[in-house]
Amino acid sequence: MTVLNNTTLPHLPGNILVPAYDRSKVTPGIAHISVGNFHRAHQAVYMDRVLDRPGQAGWGLLGIGLMENPHEAEKAKDMAAQDCLYSLTECAPDAPNVVRVIGSITEYMYAPADRAATIARLADPAIRIVSMTVTEGGYYVDENGVFPVDHPLIAEDLKRAVPHTVFGLLTEALRRRRESGAGPFTILSCDNLPQNGHVARTAFLGWARARDAGLAQWIEENVTFPCTMVDRITPAVHPDDIRRLDAESGIDDRIPVFCEDFIQWVVEDKFCAGRPELDAVGVQFTDNVQPYEEVKLHMLNASHSLLGLSGVLSGYRVVSEIMEDLHEVTLVEQYLAFDAEPLLHAPPGMALTEYGRRLLHRFRNRAISDQLLRIASDSTSKLPMFIKSTAMGVIAHRRPVDRIAFVVACYAEYLRGHDDKGQAYAIVEPHLTDDDRVKAASPRLEDALDMSAFAGWELGDNPGFVQVYLSLRQSIRDNGTRATLATVVSKGK
Known part of the structure; x- marks a missing residue:
């Protein structure tokens, strides 16, 4: 196998697509916080396309690892060893895989190793956009739109001379830019949040x-926070995946990524310090991202939550496997048609029924086989983003609540940590509180409706919903998830 770096790039197998631009002439104009698989399969791909256009060499990517853990530290070493290059395998459901090397990330910094240096780099006037994928729960803004400065992690960070959080790092960089006259940069959220730009701004x-009122006013007046909608199914990459991907490509790549062939990015055109020619490479700019994000969040992401939670409990572990279960497919079809779609306003030119059909086609892509445990993880943050508005709309319009109650019951049962077959699995819920765990484990099953994930849903105030929820949750315990699901979908509309 051929190792991957700048020197070997021209000598890779002929079937590998490689950057046509001269990476030595590329300089970062965008810093990206938290360089996960999704960023490397999505935003970095668009930037790879941009850099192939004339006059765009100043829009390379500076990757910044934020979290202090062994995995992120190892990723920084791998990025350095490979000159920030990595292979991306794009998998279509009905065509051969396409392998390309992405070259748009030209520098990488591991912030915990030297946060002061990271801040200094962000203060460089060449950086005109700072984008980020810090997860749905990484913004800490509560259901009332309040940023909790008294949260222990935030309060501690506010006391530091050199902050650790993304909020502190970027705010300190902006302070230096204001003092030096370098001007602001755009802060671009790429996370699955309704109105993510507004959430980031808050x-x-x-x-x-909380740190400096004068600086806050300057940021409010000068920094822009565009809303975005991002879409591309990108599974986690495990050691077996690395071996498989490298064997298929012939590249000795420590950090390969694979994803579906579908890709979409819709962006609000509000950039205070300029932007690359993304509109020339497939990015859709609009004055109103909200209809696009609502469709994606409440159809695709919500469907993933339904499949993830019920699938894990049923003993499934990958999406393509669960898509062979007629009841699971029917659950998604019914949820989309009868719960989500009637409450949505489609963007111009989009047919919701066709969008739903395409989702199911994408989910059946066996080459992707996204991990259900990854999809189910952090449901404490995801359910309010993906399910809440549909749930409240269904209840308000007095429609059948069975599918909503089923996913709520599945979430509570998922937190017990074992499936219907008795197999244990790891629960990855970083935003689950100790109080949540007590309520999830309570013998009074209705106590789970007061967990933080359901704050503001007012589920416990609706006796009809509570009755259906209790019946379904007890049925999952007595009869299993699959049998319970069969009764849910048998009711149809």
């Missing part, structure tokens, strides 16, 4: 006001 201004 979080950063909340942190800044």
Whole structure:
């Protein structure tokens, strides 16, 4: 196998697509916080396309690892060893895989190793956009739109001379830029949040006001926070995947990524310091991202939550496997048609029924086989983003609540940590509180409706919903998830 770096790039197997631009002439104009698989399969791909256009060499990517853990530290070493290059395998459901090397990330910094240096780099006037994928729960803004400065992690960070959080790092960099006259940069959220730009603005201004009111005002007046909608199914990459991907490509790549062939990015055109020619490479710019994000969040992401939670409990572990279960497919079809779609307003030119059919086609892509445990992880943050508005709309319109109650019951049962077959699995719920765990484990099953994931849903105030929820949750325990699901979908509309 051929190792991957700048020197070997021209000598890779002929079937591998490689950057046509001269990477030595590329300089970062965008810093990206938290360089996970999704960023490397999505935003970095668009930037790879941009850099192939004339006059765009100043829009390379500076990757910044934020979390202090062994995995992120190892990723930084791998990025350095490979000159920030990595292979991306794009998998279509009905065509051969396409392998390309992505070259748009030209520098990488591991912030915990030297946060002061990271701040200094962000203060460089060449950086005109800072994008981020810090997960749905990484913004700390509560259901009332308040950034909790008294949260222990935030309060501790506010006391530090050199902050650790993304809010502190970027705010301190902006302070230096204001003092030096370098000007602001755009803060671009790429996370699955409704109105993610507004949420990011609330979080950063909340942190800044607690630190320096004058700086907060400058940020409010000068920094832009565009809303975005991002879409591409990108599974986690495990050691077996690395061996498989490398064997298929013939590249000795420590950090390969694979994803579906579908890709979409819709962005609000609000950039205070300029932007690359993303509109020339497939990015859709609009004055109103909200209809696009609502469709994606409440159809694709919500469907993933339904499949993830019920699938894990049923003993499934990958999406393509669960898509062979007629009841699971029917659950998604019914949820989309009868619960989500009637409450959505489609963007111009989009037919919701066709969008739903395409989702199911994408989910059946066996080459992807996204991990259900990954999809189910952090449901404490995901359910409010993906299910809440549909749930409240269904209840308000007095429609059947069975599918909503089923996913709520599945979430509570998922937190017990074992499936219907008795197999244990790891529960990855970083935003689950100790109080949540007590309520999830309570013998009074209705106590789970007061967990933080359901704050503001008012589920416990609806006797009809509570009755259906209790019946379904007890049925999952007595009869199993699959049998319970069969009764749910048998009711149809």
